[in-house]
Amino acid sequence: xxxxxxxxxxxxxxxxxxxxxxxxxxxxxxxxxxxxxxxxxxxxxxxxxxxxxxxxxxxxxxxxxxxxxxxxxxxxxxxxxxxxxxxxxxxxxxxxxxxxxxxxxxxxxxxxxxxxxxxxxxxxxxxxxxxxxxxxxxxxxxxxxxxxxxxxxxxxxxxxxxxxxxxxxxxxxxxxxxxxxxxxxxxxxxxxxxxxxxxxxxxxxxxxxxxxxxxxxxxxxxxxxxxxxxxxxxxxxxxxxxxxxxxxxxxxxxxxxxxxxxxxxxxxxxxxxxxxxxxxxxxxxxxxxxxxxxxxxxxxxxxxxxxxxxxxxxxxxxxxxxxxxxxxxxxxxxxxxxxxxxxxxxxxxxxxxxxxxxxxxxxxxxxxxxxxxxxxxxxxxxxxxxxxxxxxxxxxxxxxxxxxxxxxxxxxxxxxxxxxxxxxxxxxxxxxxxxxxxxxxxxxxxxxxxxxxxxxxxxxxxxxxxxxxxxxxxxxxxxxxxxxxxxxxxxxxxxxxxxxxxxxxxxxxxxxxxxxxxxxxxxxxxxxxxxxxxxxxxxxxxxxxxxxxxxxxxxxxxxxxxxxxxxxxxxxxxxxxxxxxxxxxxxxxxxxxxxxxxxxxxxxxxxxxxxxxxxxxxxxxxxxxxxxxxxxxxxxx
Numbered sequence: 001x002x003x004x005x006x007x008x009x010x011x012x013x014x015x016x017x018x019x020x021x022x023x024x025x026x027x028x029x030x031x032x033x034x035x036x037x038x039x040x041x042x043x044x045x046x047x048x049x050x051x052x053x054x055x056x057x058x059x060x061x062x063x064x065x066x067x068x069x070x071x072x073x074x075x076x077x078x079x080x081x082x083x084x085x086x087x088x089x090x091x092x093x094x095x096x097x098x099x100x101x102x103x104x105x106x107x108x109x110x111x112x113x114x115x116x117x118x119x120x121x122x123x124x125x126x127x128x129x130x131x132x133x134x135x136x137x138x139x140x141x142x143x144x145x146x147x148x149x150x151x152x153x154x155x156x157x158x159x160x161x162x163x164x165x166x167x168x169x170x171x172x173x174x175x176x177x178x179x180x181x182x183x184x185x186x187x188x189x190x191x192x193x194x195x196x197x198x199x200x201x202x203x204x205x206x207x208x209x210x211x212x213x214x215x216x217x218x219x220x221x222x223x224x225x226x227x228x229x230x231x232x233x234x235x236x237x238x239x240x241x242x243x244x245x246x247x248x249x250x251x252x253x254x255x256x257x258x259x260x261x262x263x264x265x266x267x268x269x270x271x272x273x274x275x276x277x278x279x280x281x282x283x284x285x286x287x288x289x290x291x292x293x294x295x296x297x298x299x300x301x302x303x304x305x306x307x308x309x310x311x312x313x314x315x316x317x318x319x320x321x322x323x324x325x326x327x328x329x330x331x332x333x334x335x336x337x338x339x340x341x342x343x344x345x346x347x348x349x350x351x352x353x354x355x356x357x358x359x360x361x362x363x364x365x366x367x368x369x370x371x372x373x374x375x376x377x378x379x380x381x382x383x384x385x386x387x388x389x390x391x392x393x394x395x396x397x398x399x400x401x402x403x404x405x406x407x408x409x410x411x412x413x414x415x416x417x418x419x420x421x422x423x424x425x426x427x428x429x430x431x432x433x434x435x436x437x438x439x440x441x442x443x444x445x446x447x448x449x450x451x452x453x454x455x456x457x458x459x460x461x462x463x464x465x466x467x468x469x470x471x472x473x474x475x476x477x478x479x480x481x482x483x484x485x486x487x488x489x490x491x492x493x494x495x496x497x498x499x500x501x502x503x504x505x506x507x508x509x510x511x512x513x514x515x516x517x518x519x520x521x522x523x524x525x526x527x528x529x530x531x532x533x534x535x536x537x538x539x540x541x542x543x544x545x546x547x548x549x550x551x552x553x554x555x556x557x558x559x560x561x562x563x564x565x566x567x568x569x570x571x572x573x574x575x576x577x578x579x580x581x582x583x584x585x586x587x588x589x590x591x592x593x594x595x596x597x598x599x600x601x602x603x604x605x606x607x608x609x610x611x612x613x614x615x616x617x618x619x620x621x622x623x624x625x626x627x628x629x630x631x632x633x634x635x636x637x
Contacts, residue, residue, distance in 0.1 A: 005184055009193060012181035015076040020050040022083055033272045041208035042276060044201075045257040049279045052170055052286075055177050056334070059152035069149060073181040111218035115203050115225060122229075123196040126499040127244075131191040132513060132545055135502040136538050141247050142190045143543035145172035149180055150525055153334060157543050158553040159566055160528060160594045166338035167561040170286040170331075171198075171250035187544055190246065198249035205256035210461050212263045213415070217473050224460045227480055230496075231487045233393050233456075235359050237498045239449050244501035248446075251288030252453055254280050258295060259421055259454065262302050266417040269311035271320075274303070278320050282327035286335040290446040292328075293431065294424035294454045299324065301420070342564030345439045352382025353436040355444050356389065363392055386430035393429065394452055396487050397459035403479060404459075408466025418462045425455030440559065506539050515600070515625050516546040522619060522629055523548055523597050530591075531600035532578045534571065551594045570594075580609035588615065591630055601626035 024046030028037035036042040058072045134142075144167065147154045153164045172190070178197075179189035203225055210221045232239050242248045261277030264270050281299065284292040303321060306312040312320075391398055401422070408415065428451025437444055467476035508516075519529065530551045533542050539554040552570045556562065573590055576582040578601075582590060590596075599616065601608060603624035611618065611628050620627035 005182070005193075008182040008184060009178065009189075012073070012178045013197075015073050015080070016051050016177055016181060017044070017047045019076045019080045019083075020054075021047040023079065024050065026083075028272065031272070033270070035268075035270060036272050036276075041204065041257065041260060042273065044204060045261065045276050045280050048174075048254070048257070049276075049283060051177065052173060052283060055173060056152070059148070059173075063151045069180045072177075108215075108218045111222055112207060115207070115222050116200055118222075118226075119199045119203055120196055122499075123199060126496070127192075127195065128500055129503065131187060132508045132541060133503050134191060135241075135245075136504055136506075136540050138191075138245060138501065139504065139544040140167075140540035141169075141172055141245075142187050143540060143547075144169045145175045145179070145190045146186050146544060146547050147549070148173055148176040149186065155549070156561075157549040158540070159562065159570060160549075160551045161563070161566055165561060166336055166343065168247060168251075168286060168288050168335055170283055170335070171247045174250065175246070187547065194246045195244065195249065198246060198253060201253040202249060202256065205253055205260060206457055206460075208260045209256060209263065209457055210464055212260055212461070213267060213465060214468070216464055216468055220464065220473055220477060223477065224464060224480060227484050228456050228460055231396050231484060231492050232495065233397075233452060234395060234491060235362050235393050236492065236495050237362075238445065239452070240495055240498040241502045242445075242449055244499055247288055248291075248449070251284055251291035252450065254284045254287055255291050255294065255450060255454060256457060258284070259458070262295075262298065262421065263417060265306065265311070266302060266420075267414075269306070269309075271306075271312050271316055274306065274312065275320050275323075278324040279327070282324055282331060285328045286331035288446065288450075289332070289336060290443065291450040293428040293447055294421075294451050296424075297427055298421060298424040336560065338560055338563070340563035340565070343560045343562065345437055345560060347431075347435045348438055349434060350436045351434050352385055353444070354441065355436075356382070356385055356433050359389065359393070359448075383434070385433040389433050390426055390429040390452070390455070393448070394455055394459075396483055397456040399483060400463040400480065401459040404463035404466030406466075407472065408462075408469055411466070411469045415462060415465050418458050418465070422455050422458045422462070425451040425453075425458065427451065429455070504541060506536060506541065508541060508545060511623050511625060512602075513545065515620060515627055516542075518620055518627060519546055519548060519598060519600065522627075527597040528595045529598050529600055530574065530577070530594070530596045532574070532602055532605045533600075534574065535605040546600075548598075551596060578606045578609070584612060584615075587612070591615070596630055598630065599626075599628040601628070 021040075021043040024043050025037050027046075028034075028042070055072065059069075061067070062069065062072075131142075143157060144154055144165065147157050147165070148169070154169065156163055156165045158165070171194070175190045175194050176186055178184075179186040182189070184193075206225050206228065207221060210216055210224065232243065258277045258280040261273040261275075261280065265274040265277065278299070281292060281295055284295075300321075303312070303317050307314055307317050401419075405412070428447045430451075432444055432448040432451070435444070435447075463480070464473075464476060467473060523529065525547065527548055528551050529546065529548045531542060531553075533539055534550075534552045534554055537554055538556045542550060542553060552567070552574050555564075555567055555571075573582070577587065577590060598619075599611075603626075608626060611626075615631060616628040617631055618626070619629050
């Protein structure tokens with residue numbers, strides 16, 4: 001890790017998160033929300049919402065009028081300077097207050113900082129992949145981050161259409177904001193730093209949840225976090241691979257912080273926390289829609305319970321609910337909605353579908369769950385898998401929950417809201433067992449992953465509350481440590497290799513990476529490139545590595561971001577070009593229509609054809625790779 005880059009990123013984080021947090025604190029004080037104004041996790045959630053919402057507004061305006069990005073972070077700097085100027089307390093008094101706060105809480109602060117350092121050390125240890133070798137899903141999301149600075153909403157870079165790119169992108173928006181503010185290459189930041197930041201945010205949200213009722217022993221909370229981090233359950237390698245994906249981990253951060261807001265509202269009736277939970281819940285739609293599933297049945301229950309208990313007025317409940325629905329629909333239209341017929345996806349009822357059976361095999365052959373494997377081999381109604389599969393998949397966390405219930409059942413009256421929220425996680429996992437998608441079938445696993453992650457965090461919380469209320473924190477450590485040892489050495493240790501994330505199914509050579517560098521030198525970021533990598537399915541790394549828009553890139557079956565008709569129409573013409581059957585005049589018209597500036601030829605995907613010197617200038621031709629620049633438009637017409 002470069003110290004210089006780390007310093008620049010720290011400044012960017014201060015400007016884009018700490019400064020908005022000061023604004024959130026000022027709003028909290030204005031409305032008399034004293035608890036929220038002193039809560040760093042409330043301020044963190046508010047700052048995340050503010051950064052994403054404000055950057056959406058600024059980037060949309062900047063795209064329309066041609067503004068650069070630097071005024072955005074400069075406005076944050078100006079806001080901080082204004083805060084320093086307007087603050088009423090003397091500077092020395094503020095400094096003494098901060099020092100006093102650290103003295104009182106220095107033990108907890110040091111443990112929290114230790115947790116952050118451990119996350120960074122683990123990240124540095126396990127993430128060994130070069131950017132070009134990351135899994136194709138990560139390549140697609142990195143490409144989104146790369147193209148956000150060029151236009152917002154981002155323009156389709158996979159197929160020539162000049163329409164919006166229809167996909168979740170709030171994590172990528174945050175990455176672009178931080179990269180541009182710190183003057184770090186966007187792709188470099190995304191692959192080398194974004195995951196570490198997201199893991200730290202998850203740690204922060206975990207810490208907030210486990211201390212949401214009362215302040216608990218810091219070292220015990222830290223230990224339970226690493227239990228949660230390393231014990232991913234007995235179907236875990238695919239889940240761990242998704243734990244190493246940036247978009248998923250940011251969505252999990254929003255899910256956990258939203259859950260924290262609901263817990264505080266249920267326990268102490270703080271309406272502002274319910275409002276924060278709604279704002280962050282809406283952001284999940286633009287980060288990873290399916291991550292919202294565990295909270296979908298919970299939000300109305302919590303709101304109606306609060307109204308029944310007179311913790312919130314009907315007017316405020318209606319206002320917060322209306323904002324949640326309006327923002328969620330707005331983010332859906334902005335990020336995801338694609339009118340193309342081929343992009344329409346629906347859930348259909350099919351108990352025990354394909355992916356459930358796949359997990360049945362994994363749990364029974366790769367992990368010590370013979371009983372679960374026998375369930376699949378026997379003549380059992382697959383409907384009941386909604387009850388059986390989550391129990392095996394989350395066996396350790398179900399155990400923690402039951403232990404907490406056993407020792408703390410007398411205090412269940414103060415902790416009933418935790419099982420309620422855990423039920424949302426179980427609900428999400430149940431959808432995985434009972435339904436399938438009509439397209440993009442593998443996405444069904446997100447119901448399982450996000451439901452399991454939320455269930456696990458809340459199980460840790462419930463376990464700690466049960467033991468702490470009886471003064472048994474030491475016994476909690478012993479029991480959790482024993483369960484951790486059984487799971488870690490029983491199966492989880494072998495899964496450590498998956499934390500680096502899955503590798504791309506296509507490996508770009510050094511020569512190809514050098515070609516991409518040459519391509520960038522001869523084109524502008526907004527130029528369109530024609531290449532023949534579209535023959536390889538789901539290959540998104542051209543967009544992230546070359547950082548140029550494609551006339552035609554890879555197709556993916558059931559992709560919500562593609563229009564199959566547009567792709568098929570372009571493919572017919574591109575095939576004729578690369579097969580050498582497109583006449584000269586049609587070639588000129590084809591290049592003009594699709595604004596092609598450069599052609600990239602990979603011999604492994606098509607035999608090289610002679611390039612008309614009247615139309616093309618050869619920039620590179622060696623080792624099965626060709627780079628050809630389209631000559632002046634007047635010569636191509």
